[in-house]
Amino acid sequence: MSKSTQNRRQFIANSGKASIAIAAMPLISKITPNVFEVSAYQQQALPYAYNALEPFIDAMTMEIHYSKHAATYAKNLGDACTAEKVDTNTTSLNDLLKNISRYSPKMRNNAGGHYNHELFWQLMKPAPATAPTGALADAITKTFGSFDAFKASFGDAAKARFGSGWAWLVFKKEGGLAISSTPNQDNPLMDIAEVKGFPLLGLDVWEHAYYLKYQNKRPDYINAWWNLVNWEYVQKRYAEATH
Numbered sequence: 001m002s003k004s005t006q007n008r009r010q011f012i013a014n015s016g017k018a019s020i021a022i023a024a025m026p027l028i029s030k031i032t033p034n035v036f037e038v039s040a041y042q043q044q045a046l047p048y049a050y051n052a053l054e055p056f057i058d059a060m061t062m063e064i065h066y067s068k069h070a071a072t073y074a075k076n077l078g079d080a081c082t083a084e085k086v087d088t089n090t091t092s093l094n095d096l097l098k099n100i101s102r103y104s105p106k107m108r109n110n111a112g113g114h115y116n117h118e119l120f121w122q123l124m125k126p127a128p129a130t131a132p133t134g135a136l137a138d139a140i141t142k143t144f145g146s147f148d149a150f151k152a153s154f155g156d157a158a159k160a161r162f163g164s165g166w167a168w169l170v171f172k173k174e175g176g177l178a179i180s181s182t183p184n185q186d187n188p189l190m191d192i193a194e195v196k197g198f199p200l201l202g203l204d205v206w207e208h209a210y211y212l213k214y215q216n217k218r219p220d221y222i223n224a225w226w227n228l229v230n231w232e233y234v235q236k237r238y239a240e241a242t243h
C-alpha cells in the first residue's frame, strides 16, 4: 500500500470514528470547557496514556476507571439532565453542582461522579514536581504548619473516609484552605457539602481506583499517589480561586 493510500485509509477510519463519537453524544454543551471549572458535560480525552502513571497506578486500573466507571457517570449524567430538564447549553456543571439539593440522587451521584473524575485525571501527571511553589505553597504552610503536615492530614482524611468517597483540599467559600472528605461522589461545590468551596485537589478513594494493584491497602495507594500530583495544575486552580 502506498503511503498516500495508507494516509487516506487512516483518515477515513478516523473520520468514521469521529462521526460515531459525535452521534453518540446526546448533549453538546455550548459552554466552553474551562480547565478551572471542568464544566463540559461530556467525558474529555484522558490527558495521557493508560500506562503513563505506572508504577503508581497500573494501566488496567486506569483503563477500567476511565473507560468504564467514569464513562458511565458521564452517560448517566446526560440521561439525568434529559429526565430532569436541565439545559446543558445554559446551565454550567458548576451551577448544577451548586444547586444539587434540588435534583434527584441520580443527578447528585452522576454530576458529582463526572466532575470529580474529569478533575481527577487533570490532577495527575507522570513525573510531576514533588511539591507546590509560590502562593499555594505559602498558604499550605500557613494553614497546616508545613507541606509534610498537610500531606499527613490529607492522607488521614483519605484513610478515614469509611467506604467510598473522596478526600479534598478545598478553598473555602469564606476563604482559606481546608481539608475535607465527602461520601460517594459528593464534592465541595455541592450545596449539601459539609465543607463548601472550590476543590483544589481531590483523591478518589473508591476501591475501583486502587483495588487491582493495592487490594485492601488503601494507605499504600495514598502514599504512592503523591508521586503523581500535578502541582502546577493545583496552583492554577488556586490562582483562579483567589484572583
Ligand code: MN3
Residues within 6 Å of the ligand: 065, 069, 117, 204, 206, 208, 209
Ligand atoms: Mn473513581
